Amino acid sequence: MKAVVWHDVGKIALDQMPDPRIQHPEDAIIRITASAICGTDLHFVRGTVPHMRPGTILGHEAVGLVMELGPGVRNFNPGDRVVVCSTIGCGRCSYCREGYYAQCDVANPKGSAAGTCFFGGPEETGPVDGLQAEYARIPYAHTVMVPVPPGVTDEQALMVSDIFPTGWFGGRLAQVGNGDVVVVLGAGPVGQLSALSARMQGAGRVMIVDGNADRLQTARLQNAETIDFNxxxxxxxxLECTGGIGADRVIDAVGVDAERPSRGPAATGAPHEEHLWSPGDAPDQALDWAVDMVAKAGTVGVIGVYPMDHHGFPLGKAMNRNLTVQMGNCNHRKYAPGLLSKIAAGHADPGQVVTQEEGLTSVIEAYQLFDRRSPGWTKVAIELP
Ligand SMILES: [Zn+2]
Known part of the structure; x- marks a missing residue:
């Protein structure tokens, strides 16, 4: 089969790889009908999140058809249409049973203390081969696969693999409630779906901060109030929009790849177009803004990706302003079925954030255009015939 394979920082390729096989009774093999490129994949390609093992298949978002089931998977039939949760939980340990699928004790082959196990990630996450491929092996398939309800398109379901649950989780971490003024940092696809989720969770006003005009324009389509940091x-x-009080809730949907504003006191003069395969130049920018713009005793939810060895959080300000800060890797399986139901009922259409649909053969070029933050390239779906 063909698959997107990580070889080195800045070097990925569409390679011929062996077809995956059932390795464990709880595995399934699926034929992937749609996959996607996520901002997190760019962290691996850029090297901002380190320790990728050469030869790992990238990708952690997919919709597919069940081809083969191990004898321990009792809840699906061959031919079923499923969405794959990005993070892998066993479905039986104490963490999974409390809904902390991203902290599963069992799924990570590196052990219970190794951290979140997910598809297509660095050494310490398994590694488990990813989903930018024609076929994939899905471990703990009874839990990691979720059936797609009738009427939900591949494009919509694909958003439930990772980014819609992550956006929703951002709202839960930030404790969004009725009437809250919510600021989302980052108008990438996760930021857009954080804004949608905050609205669905009762937010009174939703503001969104980014430096890309096209992304802010997309955010206005869902009536978020846009702030261009450039x-x-x-x-x-x-502060001006909130009468000097600040936002009740802030969601960091940026992470370590934050870029410095191109104008203003912090300007370096480096336009973002030059950031091909390179790290962001202001890794703590989003956290600094979050802590400065949230109201006293407000809440910050962090869903942007930071590497394990990242230090740097404005703890003094956060402590002295009585902030609540919650963060983490999304427990996708906890939210995926509910979000699919909302989509099926017509209450949300996360497919709107998809700006590009590419075939697998043009995926490497798509990575490069996505990495450059080329205008209009917000979320890339990969369709497989
Ligand atoms: Zn578990």
Whole structure:
């Protein structure tokens, strides 16, 4: 089969790989009908999240058809249409049973203390081969696969693999409730779906901060209030919009790849178009803004990706302003069935964030255009015939 394989920082290729096989009674083999490129994949390609093992298949978002089931998978039939949860939980340990699928004690072959196990990630996450491929092996398939309800398109279901649950989780971490003023940092696909989720969770106002005009325009389509950090100081803008109080809740949907504003006091003069295969230049920018723009005793939810060895959080300000800060890898399986039901009922259409649909053969070029943050390249879906 063909698959997107990580070889080195800045070097990925569409390679011929062996077809996956059932290795464990609880495995399934699926034929992938749609996959996607996620901002997290860019962290691995850029090297901002280290320790990728050469030869690992990338990708952690997919919709597919069940081809083969191990004898321990009792809840599906061959031919079933499923969405694959990005993070892998065993479905039986104490963490999974409390809904902390991203902290499963069993799924990570590196052990219970190794951290979140997910598809297509670095050495310490398994590694488990990813989903930018024609076929994939799904461990603990009874839990990791979720049936796609009738009427939900591949594109919509694909958003439930990772980014819609992650956006929803951001709202839960930030404790979004009725009437809250919510700021989402980052208008990438996860930020867009964080804004949608915050609205669905009762937010009174949703603001979104980014430096890319096209992404802010997309956010306005769902009536988020947009703040362009290249034309104004986002902290000052939030304070002005909130009568000097600040936001009740802030969601960091950026992570370590934050970029410095191209104008203003922090400017380096480096336009973001030059950031091909390179790390962000302001790794703590989003956290600094979050802590500065949230109201006293407000809540910050962090869903942006930070590597294990990342230090740097404005603890003094957060402590002295009585902030609540919650963060983590999304427990996708906890939210996926509910979000699929909302999509099926017409209450949400996360497929709207998809801006590009590419075939597997053009996936490497798509990676490069996505990495450059080329205008209009917000979320890349990969369709497999
Ligand atoms: Zn578990």
């Amino acid at each position: 034309s104004e100081d986002p902290v000052a803008a939030v």
